[in-house]
Amino acid sequence: MLEPSQEDLPGIHSVPVVERFYPAGTLIMEEGQVATRSLVMVTAGWAISYKSMQNGQRVVVDFPLRGDLINHGSPAGRAYRSVLAQTDLVTFEINIERQGLLSGYSPFLARSIMSLVARNYGIAMEHLANVARRRPLERAAYLLLEIAYRLERAETLKHNRFQFPFTQSDLADALGLTAIHTNRVLRDLREAELIVVRNGVVELVDKPGLIDMTFFDPAYLSYGG
C-alpha cells in the first residue's frame, strides 16, 4: 500500500487510533443504523457482512479480511449492511469525525481510505458479476479463489489452505444458491479435485485448474495507490 511522506506524519500521529476486540458473535454494525464510528479496519479474525431482505432471504455481501475496512460506503449516512464477528475479532478504529479525515486532517489517510474504498468497490462488482453471470460451480470456485488471493496479500495463506469458519449456509447466501445445492457444488468441486472444503478448512487442490476454469485475474485486488 501507500507509504506516508514526511509531511504526512504530523497529521497521522495526531489521529486517535484505538484497537478494539470483539468476541465471536458480536454484531459490529447493523443495517440501517447511523454510522457512529469513523473507520474500522479488521486486523485479525473473521467477519461476515450481509443484508437481510424483507422476503426472508439473506445476501452475504463480503467476508471482510485482515486489512479491509468494514464501514466504507456509509461514511456519512446509514450502514447498508450488517457486519457480524464470526470469530473473535480485532480491529483498529479511528474515531475522529470522518469528514475531517477526508478534508485536510491527513492527506495521507484520505488517500489511503479512498484506495481502500475503491478496492472494495471493485471486489463488490466482481461479486455481482460472479453471482449474476457464472454457473454455480465456477461461482463457488471463484469466491474461494478470491478469498485465497486476498489472504495471500494479507500474508495469512499457507500451502493453499486456509481456515474458513463459516457454514455452507453462509456460503450459499454469498453465492445466491440454496444451502443444499451449495453442498452438491462443493462435492462436485471435491470430486473434480479442484477444492476441498471440510470442517471449516478450505484447500485449493488445483489452483491452476481453478484459475483456468474461472478466468481469474487478481488485478482488481491491488490497491490503486
Next chain:
Amino acid sequence: MLEPSQEDLPGIHSVPVVERFYPAGTLIMEEGQVATRSLVMVTAGWAISYKSMQNGQRVVVDFPLRGDLINHGSPAGRAYRSVLAQTDLVTFEINIERQGLLSGYSPFLARSIMSLVARNYGIAMEHLANVARRRPLERAAYLLLEIAYRLERAETLKHNRFQFPFTQSDLADALGLTAIHTNRVLRDLREAELIVVRNGVVELVDKPGLIDMTFFDPAYLSYGG
C-alpha cells in the same frame, strides 16, 4: 442534497468545472483503464455501466442517471467497469487532481462526493441482493421501480412513465437472465398489469402493487448528508 456553507464558497468557486457533451455511442470510460478525469456527473441523457467477462458474458452494473457520478470507486486506480453513452449525454466534469479534491481543496465538495459515493454503494448492494435473492419477476419489477424512484428524485419522472432507451438484452444483463427469459418476464409483468415496457417506454401501471410485491423501500436512495 447538501448546501454549501459560507466558508465553503471560495473553495468551490476555484474548482474548474466544465460541461461536456458525448454523442450517443461514446465509450466514456473503459474497464481497466487508468482514470484520467477526476469526477464526472451526469446531467442529461442515458448511460449504461457494465463489465465484460472473460466467459463472454456481460453484467450491467447500473444505469447512471442525472445527478449520478460515473467514476466513483476508481478514484485512484483503474476503472472497474465501462460506461457507454446510450443517448447523447451531458456531463459536468471536475478536472483537478482528485486527491486535492478530497483533502483540503473544498470540504464541501469532499463531503458531497463522499455522500454520492456512499449512495452509489448502497444502490450497488441492493442490485446485488436483487440478482442474488429475488425471483426474476420481482427482480425485474424491483429494478424498474428503483429507476423510477431515482428519476423522481432527479425530477424527470411524470405520470409513472419514463423513457428507457435500452434493449431487452441490456435489461437481461442487468438482471442476470437471458434476453429470451427477460422477454417472458416482461410479458408476465404486463399481463399482471404491473408494468408495461414497450418501444423504449416504461410505464408503472400499478405502483402500489409493485411496492408490495418487491417490499420496495426507497430509503437507500437518499443522500447521507
Next chain:
DNA sequence: CGGGCCTTTGATTACCCTCAATTTTCGTGG
C-alpha cells in the same frame, strides 16, 4: 425496399429448488 437488430413465441432440455430423511459434527453437561 432490403437488411439487420430486436422482439416474440414454441418446444425441449438441463439445472436448481423443494421436500424429506439420514449421517456427521460439535458444543454442552453429566
Next chain:
DNA sequence: CCACGAAAATTGAGGGTAATCAAAGGCCCG
C-alpha cells in the same frame, strides 16, 4: 470421557423454472 442434543452436512427423489434451440414477425435505418 462419554452422553446427549442441536446444528450442520449429506444424499435421494421429484417438480418447477430458466436456459437452450429454433423460427417467425416487427421495427428502424440506410
